[in-house]
Structures are given as structure tokens and as C-alpha cells.
Amino acid sequence: MSWRSSFRCSKFRHVFGKPSTRDHSYDGVPITRSVHDNHYCSVNPCFIAVVTECAGGGSFLVLPIHHTGRVDPQHPRVCGHSGRVLDVKWNPFDDHCIASCSEDCTVKIWDIPVCGVQQNLTKARKTLIGHSRRVGLIEWHPTAENLLLSSAYDYKVLLWDVSQAGSVLRHPVRVVLMPVYHRYPSDMLLLSVSFNSDGSRLAVTSKDRRVRVLDPRTGKILQVSSSKSHRANKVLYIGSLKMLLSTGSSPWNHRQIVLWDPDDLSEPLYEEDLDGSAGVLFPFYDPDTNMLYLAGKGDGNIRYYELSTEKPYINFLTEYRSLLPQKGIARPGRERLARYRFTLSFQSGVFQEDLYPMTAGNQAAMTAQEWLSGINRGPVLMSMKPGTRVANPYPETPAEKGLPIISLEAFLEEQLAYQDAKYLREVSDLSGWQPDETQIPLWTYCCTPHCCEPAERPPPTTESELLQAFYRQQDEIRGLREQLNQKDARITQLELEIKNTRNNMRATF
Template sequence: MSWHPQYRSSKFRHVYGKPASKEKCYDCVPITCSVHDNHFCAVNPHFIAVVTECAGGGAFLVIPIHQTGKLDPHYPRVCGHRGNVLDIKWSPFDDFVIASCSEDATVKIWDIPKHLLTKNITSAKKELLGHARRVGLIEWHPTASNIIFSTGYDYKIMIWNLDTKEPVIENPVKTISCHRDVILSMSFNTDGSLLATACRDRKIRLVDPRSGAILQEASYKNHRVNKVLFLGNMKKLLSTGTSRWNNRQIALWEQGDLSVPLVEEDLDGSSGLLFPFYDSDTHMLYVVSKGDGNIRYYEISAEKPYLNYLMEYRSHLPQKGIGEFVSPLLLWGSGCWPLASQDPTQHSLLA
């Protein structure tokens, strides 16, 4: 890991995390054992959703965020997929709407009741049919309500308009077919005018979501990309992946020129996939890995050295899934207990 000897002004020199007390944790949550590289949980101001083990199909739990403690083994689930659920995302416009995608090649939109769940939810509000193979990723458009993007193992990105009366939608508004391998990650810029993708062919692509045209394409031999993320309004992208020597690595890119990264940072030689989370208000980056017990904190700046390492949180329990909303971050460990942190920025962190 690089070290920069110069002194600089920073409000985040002493960011730290600490475990929440047991009564503020969620216990006995049957987390999925799927090995798919995804978050497996999602959180908003009202609910926590966690993909769970389910015989004969796919399901996930929706737990009110204040309902901590031991979970009833017969707690109602959201079920209806015929295959394992691979991704879940809350709508940014409605805290009581959540989307899920599955190995059964469908995307489903669910209405979650405002009161406590009393029975299983089996009927989806919308069902999106169009992918030929399993759907691995979904992303809501950040500024256009009722627009959702999905991508699957058919190498296609499909754009869906949910503002229709039909419960089953078979034709997407647009299909983007510029990729030649499985898409591993999607990220929008703040106004939704650009879509960044990371593909298994080791390329980062900047796509115009309206036309489907590729605006830029990056393939850097020293960095095999897995995840990509827009960094708010800084006109920069961050990617996680591995170096040519199989070290885990993060790289910072200028949005206008993806030919060479601005910064490359080797982390370690572990094998777990790195997930980046960015807080645009504080310009802090959190780097988390499934299977690890640590969270690395960085501060992003507009000037060199751009990427400033702060500290890291360490735990003896490995993470299985990660979720965030605004500033809070939620991670699920093997004991299904979140961790809360205190830091000088007044922003909460859950793990």
C-alpha cells in the first residue's frame, strides 16, 4: 500500500468502528449460501432486506429496521421466484417498493406493506420477462422514477418502464447489446446520463443509456476489473479488481479519459471480491470484501494524490453481504449481527 509522507488537512483522520450491542443486532437470520458475487442485502430508512435460504425457489426477508433481536424462524418471506434470488434493490423513490432478480431469468417488483408482515408475499406487483438466461444485476435509474435496468448472463442490459398497468411486462423499452461477456457491475452517475459497466472481458465501458452507444472503453493490462463505481459529482470512477500478479487492487479513473488510471493501489493477496461504497457528502470511500473481517476507509480528493488511505476496521467475523443507504452502511457477518460505528463525521456505519 502506498504511503504519502506529506501532511494534509483532513477531518477524517480518526474514523473508527465498534460492534453494536447485542440488543441492537439481528440474530438468527438464515442468510443465503449462494456463491454469486453480489451484496445479498439492501437497506433503506424503513426496512432491511436479506436474501435467504429457501427450498424449491428463491426468497428474501424484509425486516423493519427497528425490529432487532432474535428473528422468528417462521417469519414471513417475500417469495415467488422459481430460482435463487441473486440481487435485490430498494426503489430510490418509494421506500416500500423493492426489486429482485433471479436465476429463473425474471425480474420482479414487490410492494411491501407499511405494517409488519403477517404472511408470505407471493404475488409480485410487476414481473419482467425478457432475459434468456439468469439475471444477476438490477439498478434503479437515479433520477427517472419507475425506470429500472437489468442485466443477465445473456450479456444484455434491458431497460424497463414500470409505469404501465400490465402486471407482466415482456418487452423492455430498450436493449443494450454492446457487451460480449457477463456484466459484473453497473453504476450510474448522479443524473443518470451515463452508465458505467465492468465486464468479465476485463473492460470498463462508459455507455449512454438513452442511445446504448459506447462512449469510452478501457482495457488496462495491469488491472483486471470486477466492480466499478461513479464517485458522485467528481467526474471520476473507481474500480476494484486484481493486478497482473493477482493482488487485490483499487484504481481511480478520470471520467473523460479511461486510457490509464490516475491511481492504482495494491491492497493484499487475498481472494475475496472487493465492493466499493462512496459517500458523496464526505468524499469518503469504504472498501469492503466478502469473506474478510475488515473495512478500509479512504478519502477522495480532487487533487493529487487523489486517494488517501485513512484507517480500517477489523473484526474476526467475515462479512457475507453488504448494503447501504445514503451514509449508513450495513454488512452481514456469519453471526448475522450488524456493527455500528462512531466517527467524527457524525455519519453512522453499520457492519
């Protein structure tokens, strides 16, 4: 073994994990008892989704991030699948859109209301029907809008454009892998998938426990690893360092982490045996800090590493230990927003660029059609510093017309007033619309069922009253939006009534 210095310059040597208190955690969630090797949860800056146990179908729970504490056992769920839900993934460019796959052989795209799921959600926006057996994996494209990859136990890997018209899609835009002459080799059944930073390459692990690098547009296999010294289970692209990382086991059944050169999988760059446990190791990588997190299903610890381009490439930092075993793991995207606001509040506005570098934003770099035509683009980066304006490197992209600059303040404004960002695009031009100043304020309501005059009430003083007022406002907005969507039919109906009235008057005189 080569000598390794114990002294190394790092700004993450003292990183540590701390469990949340009961008031700031989610208690009472009926987590699924499925043995499928998946995360079973997904999180974004607005919501957390957890696959739950249920009888007679499949469902998952969607909770707002701030909805901590004990969860009501009868809390509404997303329950449109007829089989167990096996994977859920949030759309990286729409915090209110989530995809789910199930044992019922379908993939569904759901729209989550701004105020969360207030009643059982059974109708999906899109249903993707292209697999003949259970769908075990789904993954959104990292830079192209509306592209979703699905892998199933029918040995097919399909790429869907969910922006296509129709509520049911039966034909994918690309078939990445599929059986040839009805043969089902083990290398076609995928255990894990990972796109590189611009989505031009796809790394997969298969049932034969090898790592492969594919061209996702054509399905052509570019590199294949050897399974003699490492049996891979999960794979992850380390885009900023141009490496691949896989977790699995050695010939002696020791859990391993292995680093690869994605252009040459003949020999690994680095191997390390961890322990003799049997649980699957899930890797999570933070490209902004080059930190790697390893969490095993059934384990009570999470290991932290720092990756670099210099040997030995990977350096152990520390680990978080808990007495409770882990069932599912998820890493939030753009999670540094909350942490950054916390830091500023205690450091008098001092901005630390080394801790908060440019990060991938919530805007797509291109459309699905542009990527399918052969264009490759990296993610659109956003600044974490308030007031900093960052020029969009792809201003000509149709998906980003009208959004030439991305900043932290713009992102926060979009999240706090999402109905303006999401729904005003769907209605007609409202430039001439003027607000009705006689409209009932948020804090007034009718006390009796037959009351015609609104009764005034003081503003909400507690969080519960504020939430109730917020939900009432969302119901009003939803009703007004439905009326606005039906305006054309209502106008046609009124014109027909006027015409009939005139004809009757002429017949009378």
C-alpha cells in the same frame, strides 16, 4: 515512489467503526449460500432486505429497521421466485417498493406493507419477463422515476419502465446491450453497473475485466479501459469528483483499487495494490463526505478512505476489523437522518453543516418519459437542518407537482405517516370526509367472540402491547381500504337491488 506528506487536514482522521450489540443487531438470519458475487442485502431508512437460503425456489427477508434481536426462523418472507434470488434493490424514491431478480429469468417488483411482511408475500406488483437466462444484476435509475436496469446471462441489458400498465411486462423501453448475430462476446456479460449522478452515463465492468462507459439511452460504448495492468471486477461512479473507481486485481493477483477519468480510460489516474486475498472488493461511496468504504466478501475488515480532487486523490483513514467474515454488504441511503438526530440530542441543537451537507432526497427529479426524451437532471437535494426550506430546482416536473419544497421535517413526517403519503393518492377526493367520532379507539377491543359492546382497556404500557395495537390498526386500515376500493361495485349492486325491488312491488300491485 513520490514523497507524500504525513500531515493532511481532514475532519475524518479519527473516524472509526463499532460493532452493534446483540440486542441491536439481526441474529439468526438464514443467509443464502449462493456463490454469486452480489451484495445479497439492501437497506433503506425503513427496512432491511436480506436474501435467504430456501429449498424449491428463491426468497428474501424484509425486516423493519427497528426489528432487531433474534429473528424467528419462521418469519414470513418474500417468496414469489421459482429460482434463487440473486439481487435485491430498494426503490430510491419509494421506501416500500423493492425489486428482485432471480435464476428463474425474471425481475419482480414488490410492494412492502407499511407494517412489514406479516405473512409470506407471493404475489408481486410487476413481473418483468424479457430475459432468457438468469438475471444477475438490477439497478434503479438515480434521478428518473420508475426506471430499472437489468442485466442477465443471456448477454442482454434492458431498461424497464415499471410504471407501465399491466402486472406482466414483456417489452422494455430500451435495449442497452444485446448479442449481435447470435454472438456472445465476453464484453457483453456484465459483472457490475453504476450510473453517474444524473443518470446520463453508465459505467460497467464485463467478463473480459475491462471498464466501459456507455450511453444508457443508446447503448453506445464511449470509453474502454485497458486490461494490461488492471483486471476490473466492480466499478463505481464518483459523481461529485467526476471520477470512476474500480476494484479488481493486478497481473500478480494482488487486489487493487484504481481511479479513472471517465472521459479518458486510456490510463488510470491512480493505482494502489492492497493485499493478496482472493475475495471480491465492493466499493461504497458517500458523496456528501467524499468518503470511500471498501469491504471484501469473506474479509473481516472494512477500509475507510477520503477522496479529493488533488493528488494523490485517495487517502487512507483507518479500517474496522472483525473476527467474522462478511457475506453481504449494503450502504443505507439517507442514513444520516438517524445520525443527525443522535448528534442534536447531545449537542443542544447545534447544527454542523460541514458534517451534514445537502444530500439527495427521496423525490425524483423527472419522470421516466422525460429522461427517455433526452433530459438530464441531477438529484433533488434535501436539507438536514430542521426548519430549513429548500426550493425544488425542478418545480415544473409533473412527478413533483404539489411537492415544491423538501426538508428534513417533511421527510420524517412522510416516513412516520407513510400510509397518508402512499395511499391517499390512490383513492378519490376525500376533502369532504369527516372522521367518525364514535369509532372504537385503538386501545378498545371485543373480549368475547359474540360480544357486541366494546370493552375498554387501558393504553399499551409495553412495547409488545404497542406493537400488537399497531398491527390491529393496520389490519383495520387495510380492511377499510379494501371496502373503499370496492365502493363503486357496491354502489352498482345496491342500485340494482333497489331497481329489482321496485319492479317486484309494481308487479305485485
